[in-house]
Amino acid sequence: LTRLYGPLTALSNVRVDVMSALVSFERVFEVLDLKPGISEKPDARAIPRGAGRVEFRDVSFRYPSAAEVSLASLEDVAALDRTASEPVLRGVSFTVEPGQMVALVGPSGAGKSTIAMLVPRVYDVTDGSVLVGDVDVRGATLESLRDTIGVVTQDSHLFHETIAENLRYARPDATDEELWTALERAQVGHLIRDLPDGLDTVVGERGYRFSGGEKQRIAIARLLLKAPSVVILDEATAHLDSESEAAVQQALAAALTGRTALVIAHRLSTVRDADQILVVDGGRIVERGTHDELVAAGGLYAELYRTQFAVAGSPRPFAEELPPG
Numbered sequence: 001l002t003r004l005y006g007p008l009t010a011l012s013n014v015r016v017d018v019m020s021a022l023v024s025f026e027r028v029f030e031v032l033d034l035k036p037g038i039s040e041k042p043d044a045r046a047i048p049r050g051a052g053r054v055e056f057r058d059v060s061f062r063y064p065s066a067a068e069v070s071l072a073s074l075e076d077v078a079a080l081d082r083t084a085s086e087p088v089l090r091g092v093s094f095t096v097e098p099g100q101m102v103a104l105v106g107p108s109g110a111g112k113s114t115i116a117m118l119v120p121r122v123y124d125v126t127d128g129s130v131l132v133g134d135v136d137v138r139g140a141t142l143e144s145l146r147d148t149i150g151v152v153t154q155d156s157h158l159f160h161e162t163i164a165e166n167l168r169y170a171r172p173d174a175t176d177e178e179l180w181t182a183l184e185r186a187q188v189g190h191l192i193r194d195l196p197d198g199l200d201t202v203v204g205e206r207g208y209r210f211s212g213g214e215k216q217r218i219a220i221a222r223l224l225l226k227a228p229s230v231v232i233l234d235e236a237t238a239h240l241d242s243e244s245e246a247a248v249q250q251a252l253a254a255a256l257t258g259r260t261a262l263v264i265a266h267r268l269s270t271v272r273d274a275d276q277i278l279v280v281d282g283g284r285i286v287e288r289g290t291h292d293e294l295v296a297a298g299g300l301y302a303e304l305y306r307t308q309f310a311v312a313g314s315p316r317p318f319a320e321e322l323p324p325g
């Protein structure tokens with residue numbers, strides 16, 4: 001158990017790093033600002049439109065060494081050199097069939113976010129391959145990769161621009177009516193309608209400050225406009241007020257319907273609904289199955305299910321729905 005408690009109490013620190021990584025990973029996709037080093041091959045193929053199958057084939061991954069990344073501080077370089085020698089993922093294989101939802105669970109630092117980031121090529125695998133619609137993502141056109149995959153993170157990024165401009169990153173030719181439809185489906189239409197400037201409301205520090213839950217719903221509206229066939233979702237761990245929480249859940253349900261979803265799961269309702277749960281520990285998939293199968297198996301998942309509840313008073317995953325005892 002010590003193995004689990006340690007990482008869990010350290011979670012709040014780790015989360016900051018992971019979130020900054022995820023913010024940039026969402027931006028990579030929403031703003032088309034691709035990372036250096038991720039390039040399109042001359043003979044790249046388009047992922048077929050609407051393709052929803054995601055497959056990991058014996059994937060290993062280590063974070064790039066300092067030499068491969070331009071960094072400002074020598075301290076960071078030294079830290080990266082140390083981590084670079086350690087593979088973060090080893091022999092990861094799984095398939096998400098079109099329209100399925102697969103949940104990634106596991107202790108902090110297990111490698112869940114890293115798995116999620118390899119799909120939209122925030123990083124490329126060290127060994128093995130990641131396929132979307134049966135095309136190796138390294139051999140796919142960047143445009144088709146971008147069109148096929150949508151990302152929603154805990155800390156969705158909105159630009160200091162109008163709501164309409166923020167939404168049109170997903171679909172530049174969308175009409176105002178289409179923007180409103182997406183906002184309604186994302187449970188945030190009424191809020192924007194009540195603002196004096198409506199779609200022209202400027203977001204951010206010097207503009208209108210939306211709450212975390214509202215920003216996330218606007219990001220979900222952006223996803224709905226983009227209509228990707230594969231969604232990568234990092235579920236929120238932060239506590240939203242219950243009204244906002246319910247609205248975000250409804251918005252996500254709309255966003256995931258009919259799409260393939262790979263979810264870093266923090267809610268019991270998600271894992272219960274998942275077609276398959278992958279339990280990640282130390283960079284490997286150590287268990288896989290449905291919620292009931294994994295609880296019955298009495299392994300790491302069953303332990304996580306119990307112990308995550310034990311971190312008293314914190315908004316830990318599963319806490320709201322645990323069985324008595």
Ligand code: ATP
Binds near residue numbers: 011108110115
């Ligand atoms: P959490 O539940 O805390 O979000 P996780 O299961 O998503 O954790 P990852 O974020 O994928 O775990 O991290 C897996 C390992 O990779 C950890 O040991 C982490 O410290 C390391 N790691 C993550 N990002 C980087 C990076 N940019 N450079 C080097 N190592 C990293």
